[in-house]
Each structure stands twice: as structure tokens, then as C-alpha cells.
Amino acid sequence: MVTILSNQHPFIIRSAQESDAKELVQVRLQMDGETENMDREKGEAYLDEAAFRQLIRDDRKYESHLFLVAEMNGNIAGFSRCEGNELKRLAHKVEFGVGVLREYWGYGIGRQLLEESIQWAWAHADIKKMQLSVLETNDRAIALYKKLGFEVEGQLKQDKLLSDGKYYDTILM
Structure with a gap:
């Protein structure tokens, strides 16, 4: 867990927990409706609480997966994931994705999620590429x-x- 003070607004970057699943459902749904920078429109490829719990469990199983959340004032403000591949020919790389709720833009949350993910990736000798x-x-x-x-x-x-x-x-x- 990392605590960041940005523009006098502290936030925390930490690993996602199964207890975050219910809030993550709403955060992802809201995020998808706030910007067209995401792949999905609001409600598409919907993940319910059980699906988020399973995703978090699965990400904990694999060393090449990372699921982080950014928390400000006790609320999830954004999240990021790195997803590796178990195929030997692709195991050297991870795919990075990030999203931050609009009300939290400008605090450096996306940047910090990315920086934490980069540090994590380079700490794993097998990961040679983030995309x-x-x-x-x-x-x-x-x-x-x-x-x-x-x-x-x-x-x-x-x-x-x-x-x-x-x-x-x-x-x-």
C-alpha cells in the first residue's frame, strides 16, 4: 500500500480485495459512462459483484497479474490491472489498463497507478514488456x-x- 499526497488530497494505492467487488461494480459502470476513452459503453460487458470477486481471486493466483485500486476519502477513485499470459511465448509481457472516475481527474491517480504497475512489472524478472x-x-x-x-x-x-x-x-x- 502506498499513500500519496497530491494537491493536498491524499490517496492510497493498494491491491484490490474481494471486499472491493461491490464498489468496483459501480465504479466501472460510472467510469464507462463518463468518457469515450474506455472500450465499453456504460453497461456493456457488465461485471457483477460475483464476477469482480472471481477476477480478484484469479488475479491473486497468477504472479503475472496485478489488480490495484486507488482510494481517496474512503472511496475507490480508480483502478488498474496488469494481465499476463500463461502461454510460454507470451509470458514475458503484460497488458496494462487503467481508469479513474472523472471527479478524481487531475490528482495524479492514473499516473500513480501506472508508476506502481511499472515498478511491479520490472520487479518480476520474467516480465520484459508492458503494453x-x-x-x-x-x-x-x-x-x-x-x-x-x-x-x-x-x-x-x-x-x-x-x-x-x-x-x-x-x-x-
Whole structure:
């Protein structure tokens, strides 16, 4: 567990616990409805409390998985996951994903979740690569990823259809 003081607003980064499952259902649902930077629209690929509990249990089983939550004022403000692969040819890398509720944007929570995940990944000798995907219009996230050492490795053309009826590219880093 790490306590961070950002703009005079302390928050905690810690491992997800099964007791977080109920709150995570609501956080993910709200998050998906607040921005089009996520892959899902609100309510899509819905995970109920039991599914979150199982996900947290599963992530604890595998050394190449990490599920973190950011907590501010006793509430979950965001979360991140690194998911590895058990296949030998892919076991050297993890996929990173992050989300922060809009009301908590600007406190450095996403950055801290990413930094903690990077430290965790590099502490595991078997992990050689972290990868992520980001919507081309998410300039702040792309700038942060580049600042922390990620490089653009590819681009999926017209990968996502947004509410304006236009298709947008996904950047692979």
C-alpha cells in the first residue's frame, strides 16, 4: 500500500480485495459512462459483484497479474490491472489498463497507478514488456505514457466507433 499526497488530497494505492467487488461494480459502470476513452459503453460487458470477486481471486493466483485500486476519502477513485499470459511465448509481457472516475481527474491517480504497475512489472524478472492501447484522441494519456517510457508500436486504423458517428484509431504502445 502506498499513500500519496497530491494537491493536498491524499490517496492510497493498494491491491484490490474481494471486499472491493461491490464498489468496483459501480465504479466501472460510472467510469464507462463518463468518457469515450474506455472500450465499453456504460453497461456493456457488465461485471457483477460475483464476477469482480472471481477476477480478484484469479488475479491473486497468477504472479503475472496485478489488480490495484486507488482510494481517496474512503472511496475507490480508480483502478488498474496488469494481465499476463500463461502461454510460454507470451509470458514475458503484460497488458496494462487503467481508469479513474472523472471527479478524481487531475490528482495524479492514473499516473500513480501506472508508476506502481511499472515498478511491479520490472520487479518480476520474467516480465520484459508492458503494453497498452489508447484512443488516438486521448492526448493527455498518450503524453503520460510517452513520458514514462512507452513508445508507439502501432496503430489500428478506424478501430473504434464513437458517439459522433466517426471511427477513430487505437494507438498501441
